[in-house]
Amino acid sequence: MPLQAGHLSKALLRNAGVSVPEFVVGSTVETLAGNAHALTPPLAMKGLGFLHKSEAGAVRLNLASLNEQTEMAGANGYLAEEMVTDGVAELLVGLRRVKPYGLVIVLGSGGTAAELLSDTVTLIAPVTAAEVQTSLRKLQLWPLLDGFRGRPCADVTSAVTTVMQLQQLALEHEDLIDIEINPLILRTHGAVAVDAVIRTIAGTGTW
Structure with a gap:
């Protein structure tokens, strides 16, 4: 059965364990x-x-x-x-099926300036939590995640968990073409998917 489109994509992510407002x-x-x-x-x-x-x-x-x-x-x-008012940093998390590689995962700086910053890393699924953690350290954004100049540290563990949940969702549903969460807002405790686009064979869902 095709995955649901429209605002139901939010419920889909929640059912996969991803935190949403x-x-x-x-x-x-x-x-x-x-x-x-x-x-x-x-x-x-x-x-x-x-x-x-x-x-x-x-x-x-x-x-x-x-x-x-x-x-x-x-x-x-x-x-x-x-609204999430206590965010420390914003991530972009994207998963897309790309021939001939299969499921590709993109991690990067999120928010409205994501396209301008071009601060991303790319992984080929399946990946481990350790690989996701290592990839996040390669981003220019990493110092902000790691408490730059006395700022609060972001909950990187929750970010990694979210990526792993999205990977599992995509691997379980072959009719899912791509997911983009921008931003995934990282708190000092927790991570929340605020905006997302989900494309399936049946259509496109956004919120």
């Missing part, structure tokens, strides 16, 4: 606001149906409430989630 969805902003009463601000509101939400203006951050929010042109639904 608490979230709700709605077909309209009004419905979303009604569903979001149990979420703890600050909130992020995202329009669904965009491959690159930031560029499309489909992301609104640091919201105390959704009651005054307006519809987004082109959105086919909405998602609201609790």
